[in-house]
Amino acid sequence: MPDNNELFFKQASDLLSKIEIRYMQADFDDQITLKDERDRAMTVFSQARLAIMKQNIACTDADIEKMKQLRQKIDSSPDIVQVVVTVASFAGFMRSRFLL
Numbered sequence: 001m002p003d004n005n006e007l008f009f010k011q012a013s014d015l016l017s018k019i020e021i022r023y024m025q026a027d028f029d030d031q032i033t034l035k036d037e038r039d040r041a042m043t044v045f046s047q048a049r050l051a052i053m054k055q056n057i058a059c060t061d062a063d064i065e066k067m068k069q070l071r072q073k074i075d076s077s078p079d080i081v082q083v084v085v086t087v088a089s090f091a092g093f094m095r096s097r098f099l100l
Contacts, residue, residue: 005052008059011067012045015090018074022083030080037087044091048098057098066093 019041023034051057070093073086 004059004061004064005057007064008052008067009049011064011071012049012094015067015071015074016042016045018071019083019087019090022074022077022080026080033080034084034087037084037091041087041091041094044094044099048094051098063097 019038023031023038026034052059070086070090073089074083077083077086
């Protein structure tokens with residue numbers, strides 16, 4: 001059975017893939033709206049991943065569940081504004097949980 005960090009990284013990577021798909025499917029104006037938050041989320045994830053590995057931080061079941069919830073929110077977000085809010089929530093969670 002994979003450990004929690006592996007599961008967490010998988011969930012977070014899946015979430016980032018879904019964000020990227022929503023970005024690619026968006027029209028030009030919506031891409032402009034989403035771009036900065038998408039880029040910020042990817043940067044914060046990279047920083048958090050490095051912190052988790054370097055500092056031997058153990059991801060919890062709650063961390064994994066949070067990624068699942070955020071992924072579901074992306075899937076069910078009908079418009080770009082809700083996607084942007086969810087992406088910002090992802091970046092905020094990663095920053096507060098692993099970088100502060």
